[in-house]
Amino acid sequence: MFNMIFINALIKNIRNNPSCYYVYTNILLMKYLFLFTSFFQLINLALADPRLINGGFENDFNDKNGWIRASNVPPIRSDKEAHSGKYSLHSKLKNEFALPSEGHLIQTVNKGIIGGEKYDLTFWIKEVDFGVSYVQQYMINWISDTGQVGNIGLTNFKGGKKWTKVSVPKLTAPKDATGIRLMFRFVTGAVKGGSGEIFIDDIAINRSNYTKEYNELLKANPNIAKAIKEGKISKEKVLSGIRSREEEKEAN
Numbered sequence: 001m002f003n004m005i006f007i008n009a010l011i012k013n014i015r016n017n018p019s020c021y022y023v024y025t026n027i028l029l030m031k032y033l034f035l036f037t038s039f040f041q042l043i044n045l046a047l048a049d050p051r052l053i054n055g056g057f058e059n060d061f062n063d064k065n066g067w068i069r070a071s072n073v074p075p076i077r078s079d080k081e082a083h084s085g086k087y088s089l090h091s092k093l094k095n096e097f098a099l100p101s102e103g104h105l106i107q108t109v110n111k112g113i114i115g116g117e118k119y120d121l122t123f124w125i126k127e128v129d130f131g132v133s134y135v136q137q138y139m140i141n142w143i144s145d146t147g148q149v150g151n152i153g154l155t156n157f158k159g160g161k162k163w164t165k166v167s168v169p170k171l172t173a174p175k176d177a178t179g180i181r182l183m184f185r186f187v188t189g190a191v192k193g194g195s196g197e198i199f200i201d202d203i204a205i206n207r208s209n210y211t212k213e214y215n216e217l218l219k220a221n222p223n224i225a226k227a228i229k230e231g232k233i234s235k236e237k238v239l240s241g242i243r244s245r246e247e248e249k250e251a252n
């Protein structure tokens with residue numbers, strides 16, 4: 001706040017001095033930048049994107065790092081293949097006799113989802129074996145403090161022999177949602193010789209866009225809105241500023 005008062009006082013002092021015009025415009029720019037910085041400090045505290053823990057599988061599984069593995073053939077962490085770093089998740093199913101094999105990977109993020117906003121689910125896969133009766137799927141449950149508030153049922157996905165990015169864009173969170181439960185399911189049917197093998201890495205859930213923050217920024221800071229209108233700052237620059245700030249938070 002002190003900085004803002006200081007900048008306003010400076011502007012007042014030099015405004016009427018024609019020889020200071022260059023300094024004046026620069027100070028105005030400083031003012032915009034300062035407003036911008038203040039805004040980011042505010043949203044940094046107010047917003048937290050939903051963050052999957054250990055989405056790149058670089059840390060070993062434990063009670064605190066997010067992933068739960070379940071069913072009769074749960075996937076394992078592996079250093080045989082990796083899209084990023086040294087590790088990925090490996091699911092290898094091979095039926096003995098005519099008995100089905102199944103593995104689950106689950107993570108629940110309790111906070112960070114904003115109801116009504118859109119999210120992209122992305123992950124990388126490398127398929128080794130897409131055999132008889134094999135199915136691989138993801139499922140999303142939107143949750144709140146009181147339980148499930150919506151869901152996207154089991155949905156098949158497909159990649160290739162090389163690392164392939166799977167994108168599920170613009171999933172709209174129900175208005176009551178505050179969190180998300182993500183599940184992957186790898187399964188073979190009850191047939192002899194059923195098999196499937198896959199590596200999966202870099203699973204992420206991110207906001208599809210930051211229109212909400214952009215509109216709030218303009219509403220709270222008429223000076224920035226004015227600067228954009230007058231072409232002093234571009235809308236793209238503001239949006240990319242918001243996005244990089246959010247992504248920086250993701251990386252931390």
Ligand SMILES: [Ca+2]
Nearest residue numbers: 056084085087
């Ligand atoms: Ca990795």
